[in-house]
Amino acid sequence: EAGVTQFPSHSVIEKGQTVTLRCDPISGHDNLYWYRRVMGKEIKFLLHFVKESKQDESGMPNNRFLAERTGGTYSTLKVQPAELEDSGVYFCASSPLAGEYDEQYFGPGTRLTVT
Amino acid sequence: RKEVEQDPGPFNVPEGATVAFNCTYSNSASQSFFWYRQDCRKEPKLLMSVYSSGNEDGRFTAQLNRASQYISLLIRDSKLSDSATYLCVVNFGNEKLTFGTGTRLTIIP
Numbered sequence A: 001e002a003g004v005t006q007f008p009s010h011s012v013i014e015k016g017q018t019v020t021l022r023c024d025p026i027s028g029h030d031n032l033y034w035y036r037r038v039m040g041k042e043i044k045f046l047l048h049f050v051k052e053s054k055q056d057e058s059g060m061p062n063n064r065f066l067a068e069r070t071g072g073t074y075s076t077l078k079v080q081p082a083e084l085e086d087s088g089v090y091f092c093a094s095s096p097l098a099g100e101y102d103e104q105y106f107g108p109g110t111r112l113t114v115t
Numbered sequence B: 001r002k003e004v005e006q007d008p009g010p011f012n013v014p015e016g017a018t019v020a021f022n023c024t025y026s027n028s029a030s031q032s033f034f035w036y037r038q039d040c041r042k043e044p045k046l047l048m049s050v051y052s053s054g055n056e057d058g059r060f061t062a063q064l065n066r067a068s069q070y071i072s073l074l075i076r077d078s079k080l081s082d083s084a085t086y087l088c089v090v091n092f093g094n095e096k097l098t099f100g101t102g103t104r105l106t107i108i109p
Helices: none
Strands: A005-007 A010-013 A019-024 A031-037 A044-050 A053-056 A065-068 A075-079 A088-095 A110-114 B004-006 B011-014 B019-025 B032-038 B044-050 B055-057 B060-065 B070-075 B084-091 B097-099 B103-108
Touching: A005 A088, A010 A019, A019 A088, A019 A110, A031 A075, A031 B097, A044 A065, A044 B097, B004 B084, B011 B019, B019 B084, B019 B103, B032 B060, B032 B070, B044 B055, B044 B060, B044 B070, B044 B084, B070 B084
Parallel strands: A010 A110, B011 B103
Antiparallel strands: A005 A019, A019 A075, A031 A044, A031 A088, A044 A053, A065 A075, A088 A110, B004 B019, B019 B070, B032 B044, B032 B084, B055 B060, B060 B070, B084 B097, B084 B103
C-alpha cells in the first residue's frame, strides 16, 4: 500500500512569490491534515479536512494560506504571497474515517525555503 | 506554558543502556497519547500509542499518569538504530495532534 506522498520535496522561492504544495493521502483515507514545522519549533497543526470539507482550520497562520481538497482526494496548500517566516517543513498526514482517534500517517514533507 | 512539554535533550547514551523520556501535557481532558519517532529529515512515524494501563512493545515501554498529566517512554537495551528524535504527541479530543518539541537521542557505540 502506498503511503502519503507530497510534492515537491523541496521548494526555494523568493519572498512575494506563490508556491503550491500537494499532498496525496493514503487511498481511502477521508481525514487529511496539514502540519508545519518551522526552524527550532515543534510541529504545529494547520488544518484538517474530512473528505472535501474543512473540519478545522484553526491553525492556519493567516489569509495568505489557502488549502483545498476538491473531490476529497488530494489536497493542495497554496501560500500567496510567501513571506520569510513561512519557511519550514510542511507535513501532510492522513487517517481513515472512524469513531476512534486513529494513527495519523505522515508524508515525507515539503521543505519550503523563502529567500 | 506549552501544551506538551518535553526535555529537548540531547541524550547521549551508550549502546545497551536504558533511557527514559518524560513528557507533561496541560489539558486534563486529553484523549489520546502517542510517542512518535522522527529520523533526521524524515517524517514522524508512530512508535507507540500510550494507554492508561501502560503498554509494552519489545524493548519499549510507555506509561501514562493522568492524575499527574505525565507520559513516559522507556527504552531498554538501546541499539544504535534507536538514535532519533522522540516526539511526545497528544490528541486533545479534536483530532488534531499537538506535538512536543521532541527529545533527541543518540546511542553511542
